[in-house]
Amino acid sequence: MMDWFKTNPMTGAIAAAALLVLLVGGYLTYSQAARFSEEQTLFDEKVAQLQSLRGNKPFPDAANAEAAEKEAEQAKAALSELEKAFGSIEAPKLGPQAFQDELSKAVKEMQTLSADKGVKLADGFYLGFEAYETQPPSEAVSSQLGLQLRAIQAVVRALIESKTTSVDALVRTPLPGEYGAKSADVADGKQPPANEASSSFELLPFDIAFTADQPSFRLALNRISDLKPPVFVRLAAITNSMVQPPAKSALPEAPETTEAPVETADSPGIKPVLGRESLHVELRLASVAGQPKVP
Numbered sequence: 001m002m003d004w005f006k007t008n009p010m011t012g013a014i015a016a017a018a019l020l021v022l023l024v025g026g027y028l029t030y031s032q033a034a035r036f037s038e039e040q041t042l043f044d045e046k047v048a049q050l051q052s053l054r055g056n057k058p059f060p061d062a063a064n065a066e067a068a069e070k071e072a073e074q075a076k077a078a079l080s081e082l083e084k085a086f087g088s089i090e091a092p093k094l095g096p097q098a099f100q101d102e103l104s105k106a107v108k109e110m111q112t113l114s115a116d117k118g119v120k121l122a123d124g125f126y127l128g129f130e131a132y133e134t135q136p137p138s139e140a141v142s143s144q145l146g147l148q149l150r151a152i153q154a155v156v157r158a159l160i161e162s163k164t165t166s167v168d169a170l171v172r173t174p175l176p177g178e179y180g181a182k183s184a185d186v187a188d189g190k191q192p193p194a195n196e197a198s199s200s201f202e203l204l205p206f207d208i209a210f211t212a213d214q215p216s217f218r219l220a221l222n223r224i225s226d227l228k229p230p231v232f233v234r235l236a237a238i239t240n241s242m243v244q245p246p247a248k249s250a251l252p253e254a255p256e257t258t259e260a261p262v263e264t265a266d267s268p269g270i271k272p273v274l275g276r277e278s279l280h281v282e283l284r285l286a287s288v289a290g291q292p293k294v295p
Helices: 001-008 011-054 063-086 096-117 143-163 216-226
Strands: 168-170 203-211 232-241 277-287
Touching: 001 168, 096 143, 096 277, 143 216, 143 277, 168 216, 203 216, 216 277
Parallel strands: none
Antiparallel strands: 168 203, 203 277, 232 277
């Protein structure tokens, strides 16, 4: 065989090249056949999915669409009733000087009440109206400020009467028109659509921070939720003074017997380990703006 290649080098080279071409062609044919099989399988799966989708019934059906429309109408009616209820809240007719006098009186009342209940107020605490301690507001916002003052005073009273430890801070968001401020939504960049009617009421946000034990916090939150006119709790951030659990060594040991211990006059009593932590609470609240009072 080798002698034949030696005597016929040209023919041998052509034969080798033909064999190489045959091998490469076979490999490519096999690869393409495998690729075609994969594509065919994928195509068949897509066709099956399409046929399945075509055979399904559209969703939602007429009954579900009708139920959704009915619920939307009910929600719209409920919101309309809610707006009517809030729209009935009237802002007191207060001039700038009358508001400043009412503010001064409210601050003194809260100072007296906090001293009586043992609740500490923050230094310089002025119910969030520090700017009006020495000067009255503008005529345009004095009535709305008066309504918000009464809502804030009600919240602070609820905290004091719940015997919280301290009222640490109170910050108001300026009212629309106060210091040239815009509404809260506009300030956040949420411009209402031009064709959307404005709501008949507006929320006036303010933040308050206080420290309390757990029972006082629960009592204060319940009282704030029951205020009339309503004050809405929009956000609550609560930090426990004890972020780590007590050590195992601090826990009381289990009694060796099932009999209840006999208490005597010299018994030290049970020292509680849990539930005595204090809470630092930050609430984002909002009162409702009132309609101008008709004289």
